[in-house]
Every structure is written in C-alpha cells, then in structure tokens.
Amino acid sequence: MSDTHLASEASTSFARIQVLDTRLANQIAAGEVVERPASVTKELIENAIDAGSHRIEVDIEQGGARLIKVRDDGIGIGQQDLPLALARHATSKIGSLEDLEGVSSLGFRGEALASISSVSRLELVSNASEDPTDGWRVVAEGRSMEARVSPAPHPRGTSVSVRDLFFNTPARRKFLRTEKTEFGHVEEAFRRQALSRYDIGWVLRHNQKVVHQLPSTDSSASRERRIASLLGRNFIEHARYIERQAGSVRLSGWVGLPTHSRSQADQQYFFVNGRVVRDRLVAHAVRQAYRDVLYNGRHPVFVLYLDLDPDVVDVNVHPTKHEVRFRDGRMVHDFLYSSLHHCLAHTQPQVADEPQGVDHQDSDRHAVGNQHMEAGGGQPGADSQEGDGITQAAPEARWEQQGMALSSHGQRHPGAARVRRFMQGYQALHPDHEAALLTPQGKASEHPTPVSGQEVNEQPLANLMPVEDPTAAPPLGYALGQLHGVYILAQNQEGLVLVDMHAAHERIVYERMKTQWGQNGIDTQPLLVPVSLAASRGEVATVESEHEAIAQLGIEIDIAGPETLLVRQLPALLANADPEPLVRRLLDELARFGRSHQVEARIQALLSTMACHGSVRANRRLTLDEMNALLRDMETTERSDQCNHGRPTWTQMNMKALDRLFLRGQ
Numbered sequence: 171m172s173d174t175h176l177a178s179e180a181s182t183s184f185a186r187i188q189v190l191d192t193r194l195a196n197q198i199a200a201g202e203v204v205e206r207p208a209s210v211t212k213e214l215i216e217n218a219i220d221a222g223s224h225r226i227e228v229d230i231e232q233g234g235a236r237l238i239k240v241r242d243d244g245i246g247i248g249q250q251d252l253p254l255a256l257a258r259h260a261t262s263k264i265g266s267l268e269d270l271e272g273v274s275s276l277g278f279r280g281e282a283l284a285s286i287s288s289v290s291r292l293e294l295v296s297n298a299s300e301d302p303t304d305g306w307r308v309v310a311e312g313r314s315m316e317a318r319v320s321p322a323p324h325p326r327g328t329s330v331s332v333r334d335l336f337f338n339t340p341a342r343r344k345f346l347r348t349e350k351t352e353f354g355h356v357e358e359a360f361r362r363q364a365l366s367r368y369d370i371g372w373v374l375r376h377n378q379k380v381v382h383q384l385p386s387t388d389s390s391a392s393r394e395r396r397i398a399s400l401l402g403r404n405f406i407e408h409a410r411y412i413e414r415q416a417g418s419v420r421l422s423g424w425v426g427l428p429t430h431s432r433s434q435a436d437q438q439y440f441f442v443n444g445r446v447v448r449d450r451l452v453a454h455a456v457r458q459a460y461r462d463v464l465y466n467g468r469h470p471v472f473v474l475y476l477d478l479d480p481d482v483v484d485v486n487v488h489p490t491k492h493e494v495r496f497r498d499g500r501m502v503h504d505f506l507y508s509s510l511h512h513c514l515a516h517t518q519p520q521v522a523d524e525p526q527g528v529d530h531q532d533s534d535r536h537a538v539g540n541q542h543m544e545a546g547g548g549q550p551g552a553d554s555q556e557g558d559g560i561t562q563a564a565p566e567a568r569w570e571q572q573g574m575a576l577s578s579h580g581q582r583h584p585g586a587a588r589v590r591r592f593m594q595g596y597q598a599l600h601p602d603h604e605a606a607l608l609t610p611q612g613k614a615s616e617h618p619t620p621v622s623g624q625e626v627n628e629q630p631l632a633n634l635m636p637v638e639d640p641t642a643a644p645p646l647g648y649a650l651g652q653l654h655g656v657y658i659l660a661q662n663q664e665g666l667v668l669v670d671m672h673a674a675h676e677r678i679v680y681e682r683m684k685t686q687w688g689q690n691g692i693d694t695q696p697l698l699v700p701v702s703l704a705a706s707r708g709e710v711a712t713v714e715s716e717h718e719a720i721a722q723l724g725i726e727i728d729i730a731g732p733e734t735l736l737v738r739q740l741p742a743l744l745a746n747a748d749p750e751p752l753v754r755r756l757l758d759e760l761a762r763f764g765r766s767h768q769v770e771a772r773i774q775a776l777l778s779t780m781a782c783h784g785s786v787r788a789n790r791r792l793t794l795d796e797m798n799a800l801l802r803d804m805e806t807t808e809r810s811d812q813c814n815h816g817r818p819t820w821t822q823m824n825m826k827a828l829d830r831l832f833l834r835g836q
Contacts (some may be wrong), residue, residue, distance in 0.1 A: 204285055206346060207234020207335060208355035213282040214330050215363045218242035221328060224386065225371040228360055232377070233352030235335055235343075243327040246298035252308040253317040255294055256283050283330075288315065289342065290335045296328040357381065361400050362446045365439055365473055368393050397424065397473060401437055404430065405471060410517075412474075414509045419478045419502070421509050426471035427517055428463040429811065429818045437471040443480060448492050451763055452476075455503045458767050459510035462774065463517065463809050465816030476506070500764030507765075517811040519645040519804055519820065645805050646820065649797035655789035658797050665824040671792065671800060672785055673813035678803045680781035680814050687777060692724035692769075693742040701737040701749045702730065709754070710735065712761045719760065723769040727753065743773050778814040 204210055211228060218226045221244025231237035247255055286292055287310045297305035305324030310317050336343035346352060353376055364372045364384055371386040384396055390411075398406045408430030413422040426437070440452050460470045482497040496502045646669070647662025658669040705713075713720065713727050713735060720727055726739035737749045744752065752768060759766035792800070804810045804819065813819055829835055 204289060204335075206355060207238055207352050208359040210234065210238050210286055210290075210332055210335065211240070211356050212359045212363070213286065214238065214240035214332070215360070217282070217330075218244060218328070219363070219367060219370070221245050223327065223370060225373075227373040228356075228375070229378075230353060230356055230374070230376045233346075233349035234356050235346055235349070235352065236333065238332040238335070238356075239329065241327065241329040243325070246327055247294075247296040248298045249306045249319065252294070252296065252306055252319050255296075255308060256287050256292070256310045256315070256317050284310075284315070286332055289339050290337065291333040293331045293333075294328065295322045295324045295331075297324045297326050300326055302326075362439060364396070364400060366441050366444050366446060368396060394424075401471075401473075405437065409471070409473075410513060412509065412513045414505075414512075416505055419476070419505055421474060421476055421506065423474035424472065425474070425510060425513055427811070428460065428465070428470070428514065428816055431464060431468035431470055431816075433468065435469040438469070439473045441475045442483060442485075442494055443477055444475075445485060445494070446492070447494050449494055451496065451499050451503055452506060454759075454763050455506035456510060459507050459514060461767070461771060462814075463514055463812045463816055465812075468816065476502075478502075503763050503765050515808040517809055518807060519810065644802065646801040649794050649801060651794075652792065652797070655791060658792075658800065660797070660801060662822075664822055665828055667820060667822055669801065669804070669820040670813070670817075671797075673817055674804050674810065674819040675785040675800060676782050676813045677810050677819060678800070678807045679785050680778055681807050681809065683777045683781055684774060687773065692773075694724045694726075694739050695742040695745045696726075696739045697737065697745075697749075700728075703735045703737065703750055703753060705733055705735045705757075707733065708761065709757045712757045716757075716760045719766075720756070723756070723766075725753070725756070725769065741769060741773060743776055744769070747772065781814060 204213075207230070211230075211234065215226060215228065218240055221242055223242035223244040225243050227241045229237065229239040229241075283292070283294070291309075293307060293309050295305055295307045302325045303323045305322045306319055307322035308317050308319045336346070356376075357374065360372070360374050360382065364370075364382070368387050372382060372384040373380065374382040382399070384399065385392075387393055387396060394406050405426065406424065408427045409424040410427060411423075412425050414420070438456075440447055440449070440456075442449075456470065456472065464470060484495040484497070643662045645662060646667050647660040650659045650661055652671075653659055653668075656670070656672075658667075658671050660667040660669065710729055710732065713729055717727075724739070724741035725737070728736040728738060730736045735753070737753055740747065740749060740752075752772065756766045756768045759768060811819060
C-alpha cells in the first residue's frame with residue numbers, strides 16, 4: 171500500500187465527526203478553567219460563597235498539588251441533587267436567558283466541578299439539613315464520569331476535596347511550579363475572595379499551619395484591620411477612603427496615595443458586584459486618574475468596589491469570569507475617572523482631625539519615612555536630571571538660570587530682577603498672595619525691605635518662633651528657616667515639617683496654570699498645510715462617529731477617502747507637535763474606551779514643563795514671609811502632596827520620632 175494511500179485514509183479518518191467521551195470532553199474544558207491549584211481554589215470558594223456561607227475554611231497541602239479542600243457552612247446540597255453536582259452544564263443558579271442577562275451569582279456555568287473532577291480525585295460531601303448524620307458523599311469514576319453517591323456524616327454545608335491534581339494528565343502536571351510558588355498563587359486567590367466579602371469568616375491553612383484567620387465583620391474599622399492583615403499596615407496607613415454614587419452606580423473602597431505606589435501592579439483589587447475582575451476599561455480609567463500625580467513607572471494601589479444593576483453588566487464574556495462588559499462603558503469609565511480624580515485632587519496638607527466627609531486619610535500618614543516610595547524606591551527616572559540639588563524635568567526650551575539670592579546687606583546680586591519677575595508671576599497666579607504674606611499674627615511684616623535668607627538664619631531663635639500657640643498652627647505650621655537653600659523647615663502641632671520648596675512651588679504654579687487653561691478653553695490653530703494620514707477603516711469609522719468629541723478637543727479631522735484622513739487643526743499649544751501619533755492614540759482610545767485624555771495629557775505636560783521652570787529654584791533664599799506664603803498655598807492647592815512628576819513635596823517628623831532619635835524618655 172502506498173504512502174499516499176495511507177495518508178488519504180488517515181485524512182479521511184480524521185475528517186469523521188464523532189462525539190467525545192465524557193471524561194475527554196471534561197478534560198478539554200478543564201484546560202479553560204483549571205490552570206493551576208489557584209484556579210481550582212477560586213472556583214471552589216466561589217461556589218461556597220454562592221451557597222450563602224458565613225464561614226469558609228481552605229486547607230492546602232504541597233501548594234495545592236496534593237490537596238485542596240474547601241469547607242463551608244452554606245445551605246448544602248440535597249441527596250437527590252448530588253449526582254448532578256459533578257455533571258457538566260448542571261447548575262441551580264440560572265434557568266433561563268433572562269437569568270443569564272442579570273447574573274448576580276459568582277459561579278453559574280455549571281462546568282467547574284465536572285472539569286476539576288476529570289483531572290483530579292474529587293470528593294464532595296454535603297448536608298442540606300440540620301442533622302449532622304444526614305450527609306452524603308459523591309465521586310465521579312470511570313471514563314463516563316458516572317456519579318456514585320454514598321452516606322457520609324457531615325454538618326450542614328459542603329466540603330470539596332481535590333486530591334492529586336493532574337494525576338492523569340502528566341503533561342499538565344509538569345508545568346506546575348515549586349510548592350512555594352503555587353501556594354503564593356493560591357494565597358492571592360484567597361486574598362481576593364476574602365476582600366470581596368467582609369461578612370464571611372475566612373481561614374487558610376497550608377500544610378496544617380494557619381496562614382490567615384479572618385473573623386467576619388460589619389464595621390469600617392474591622393474592614394480596615396482585615397485589609398491590613400491581608401495587604402500590610404502600610405497599605406491602609408497610606409490610603410484614602412472613597413464613597414461616591416451617581417444614580418444606581420456606586421463606587422467605594424480605598425485608594426492608595428500617590429506617594430505609596432508600587433514597582434508592579436500587585437496590589438490592585440477591583441470588584442464589580444462582588445466579583446473580582448481585571449478589566450481594561452477599569453484599568454484605563456484608574457491610570458488616567460493617577461496620571462497627574464504618580465511618579466513615572468510606578469503603579470497605584472487600591473481596593474475598590476463598583477456596585478451597579480446586574481442587568482447592565484455582562485459577566486459571561488470569559489471562561490474564568492475575570493472580565494466583564496458594561497452596557498454603557500463610557501458612563502462607567504467617566505464615573506470611575508471623575509470619582510478617583512476628585513479624590514486624588516485633595517491630596518494636600520490637612521489637619522489630622524479635620525472632617526473630610528467620605529474621603530479621609532490616616533493622621534499618621536506623613537510620619538517619618540511615610541512619604542518614601544516602597545518596592546523600588548523613588549529614584550529619578552531617565553526623563554529627569556539633577557539640577558541645583560533637586561530633581562527637575564527634562565529642560566525643554568530651558569529658561570535662563572540666574573542667581574536669586576540677596577546679600578546679607580540687602581545688595582542685589584546679578585539676577586535680582588529675575589527674583590522680582592518670579593514673585594510677580596507668583597502673585598499674578600495667586601490673587602490672595604498679598605494676604606498670605608501677612609505674619610501669623612495677621613499684621614504686616616515689620617521688615618519693609620525683604621530680609622535675605624542669610625539674615626533670617628542669623629536672627630535669634632526666639633525671633634523665628636511664631637508667637638501663637640503651636641497647637642493652633644495650620645497643617646504645615648509656620649516657617650523657621652531654610653536648609654541649604656533647598657528645604658523649608660517649619661513647626662506645626664505634630665512637630666517638624668520639611669518641605670522641598672521647588673517641588674511644592676512647582677505644583678502650585680502648575681495647578682494655577684491648569685485652572686487658567688481650563689477657564690480660557692482650548693485655543694486652536696489651523697495647520698498651514700493639512701496633514702494626510704493613511705488610516706484603517708476602523709479609524710475612519712471612529713472619526714465619523716466621534717466627530718463632535720474630537721472637535722471639542724480642538725482638533726479638526728476630515729475624511730478624505732475610505733482609508734485617508736486629513737488633519738486640519740490642532741490645539742494652539744500643540745501646533746508644533748507631530749499630529750500623526752497624537753491622532754492615532756486619540757482614535758485608539760476613543761474606539762476602545764469611548765473617551766480620550768490624549769490632548770489634555772499633552773497640553774498638561776507642556777504646562778508642567780513651564781511650571782517647573784517658572785518655580786523657585788534650589789539655593790534661592792526666601793524670607794520668612796515668603797516661606798509662610800508658600801506653606802499656606804500648599805494647604806489650599808490640589809494635589810500639593812506631590813510635585814508635577816509625582817515626587818513628595820513634604821514630610822513630617824513628629825515629636826515621638828524626634829524623641830527617639832535623641833533617646834529622650836528612654
């Protein structure tokens with residue numbers, strides 16, 4: 171028989187349509203939902219939550235490769251339903267298309283247990299009555315996965331034991347990592363579920379050792395203790411609580427301060443109606459909200475809960491149910507962005523016990539070291555350089571740098587005119603600056619001629635201290651002097667405040683410029699020669715459908731053909747920019763998220779550079795009045811806890827920390 175004939179027969183054989191046996195079909199399905207022990211743990215926990223449990227215990231052995239056991243005290247499964255518990259596409263959670271369109275349960279596909287049992291030795295014991303002797307066990311055996319039910323005493327609830335994961339699929343088992351690595355993934359899956367339901371008590375054990383034991387709670391303080399237990403005290407000490415609602419959509423949770431960021435996105439938890447999700451629309455909204463305050467390359471931390479009508483969110487778009495689709499994605503994106511943007515706008519010095527409504531922050535968040543970034547530090551990135559002893563933005567169209575100091579005898583050095591221009595510009599941006607130049611006692615300064623920094627530092631200490639009671643001082647207190655012309659030293663009711671004067675003033679000037687730009691609108695400039703872009707049909711369709719939104723951004727784009735666009739107008743501040751990458755990013759975001767911040771981001775980047783070069787530099791001496799004016803401006807300026815590049819602008823050393831440094835009271 172020829173090789174050609176054999177190949178023909180093989181081809182004909184493979185072309186035949188046949189029904190797969192039950193075990194093989196389940197093993198194929200297992201490839202979608204059973205990636206590693208952590209995914210099994212997630213599926214079993216979700217079933218336990220759906221059963222109305224008040225306590226869930228998870229036991230793991232050898233990272234989950236040997237044993238995964240989840241026990242709950244939920245409603246249990248009756249004897250008559252047990253055979254169907256391990257069958258594919260059998261569920262008690264949906265019964266019609268209408269139920270599927272408004273799913274409120276976590277598990278609803280009816281295939282997880284069947285898939286898991288096909289690649290492990292699974293045993294399910296359950297009891298739906300209060301009689302602890304009235305329990306039943308079910309296992310699936312053979313290639314047909316036939317369910318076998320037998321009596322087994324068990325308290326009310328269900329226990330599912332998964333042993334020897336992938337014992338019959340060695341190709342899958344060899345891809346498992348070390349015990350430590352696999353348990354790390356299991357613990358993360360447990361952590362996400364424990365953060366989703368505070369009304370449930372949780373226990374996690376590994377090799378018979380308790381790793382987490384979390385009691386159920388219904389108070390905000392207890393919830394914060396659970397978060398601290400799962401994510402560390404640093405998280406909760408550097409987070410702000412948020413709670414906002416618009417119609418039937420509600421957002422609540424904890425948002426990490428920009429100065430408490432991470433080198434990787436490993437502490438980002440987002441829940442939609444109690445379901446853990448990783449959604450690109452959500453990620454984009456969060457990223458845009460942090461854009462103006464987060465250091466380059468860092469990742470924010472958050473635990474956020476979005477609650478909305480189940481009918482407007484589709485959870486049936488991914489086998490693992492990690493992704494969702496919103497009926498009105500643009501509305502959800504805008505709500506998330508505006509809520510977080512508003513919350514982060516109030517990262518500014520405040521009195522510890524000052525009421526702030528639903529947004530609050532821990533009173534110790536500016537204790538020693540709290541402003542330092544963790545997990546990788548806050549070293550300047552490649553887009554920054556050192557100048558005058560502090561980090562500055564890359565000098566585009568660098569302004570002339572001249573001396574700003576005054577001599578101790580009041581003589582003006584070369585560049586004194588530059589000082590006046592800086593301060594005049596500062597006053598123009600802040601109309602209340604003259605009032606802020608009053609001394610703490612509310613009287614005009616006793617020095618008609620500005621006193622140089624050197625003179626200030628040579629005055630007796632008593633003359634530098636504010637006369638008022640320090641406990642009544644504003645959040646950043648009153649200035650004492652300067653350190654090496656870089657830092658302002660101030661005293662408040664907590665102790666010593668250190669301020670990076672350039673970073674602080676940079677944020678103040680930047681926020682004023684943004685406000686003025688927002689009030690005056692976007693100035694546009696037609697291009698002398700329209701720029702032609704080769705575009706995909708999708709990009710052309712986006713221009714057609716989003717024409718009004720594009721025009722509001724100061725950009726005019728005409729459709730010149732089925733695959734050609736003409737850019738005729740840009741915002742005036744971006745007239746010299748390359749329009750092609752800007753327009754392509756703009757159209758991409760409009761198509762994916764229904765919203766784009768590309769133009770705003772580019773304009774704000776220019777304003778940030780201008781503010782950086784327009785703010786007071788290091789090694790410039792300021793008078794006490796000027797220092798106090800800067801402190802008062804910081805207290806009223808949005809986002810003034812960080813400079814334009816995300817670096818901290820101030821830090822606090824309280825009296826306890828200072829006493830420890832000098833061993834006082836020990």
